Amino acid sequence: MKINVIYFGMIAEAIGKNVETLQINSIQPNTDDLTTFFIQQYPVLKNKSFKIAVNQQMATNNTVINENDEIALLPPFAGG
């Protein structure tokens, strides 16, 4: 399954990119699966704090991901 991923702030800096399309070998992954997947893909994320947004909504519970969803990895907020 393909997902479109956007990275921000210290997460984008740590992995060296802002956007990419990734292939996930799972039929119905959820955001917990994604967290594990991203840490495997980018071990540098293991010590970083980040949250996942799905289609511009914070994934507060474990959210199911669908093909072509917009996934964003968000480091701690610093607005204001």
Next chain:
Amino acid sequence: MSEKKIKNVFVEGPITPEKIANSIAHHQVKTNIGAHDIFLGQVRADEIDGKTVQAIEYSAYEEMANKVFDEIREDAFSKFDLTCAHIYHSKGVVKAGELCLFVFTSSKHRAMAFDACRYITEEIKAKAPVFGKEIFEDSSHVWKVNN
């Protein structure tokens, strides 16, 4: 049915005192307002490990952030008896001493303006996907985290 147009809250660079003055002036025609409250966020020259912050470079998940700002504003209108509420946030570089956030609430009476201004500001800090890179004089940086 047309989708509601979401306002863009972001301003490139610092928020100028002139923008704030103009915003106040624009409300003088709204004579049902009896109280305004304003919160201004200013970039601090914090000292971190012996180095002084010169500026913060703000970035954001802009599309989501504008939706979040809009939700916060709508929530404020439902919780408080407001006449007006405006939010502006910087993106890009804002130097120490310059302003990065402008929250402006107006109501008939002071209590609602005060409470709403605080509510909006706290919600922004907690929920808006805005990121800040604190830049030092030697061009090194650390990432700011709200507490």
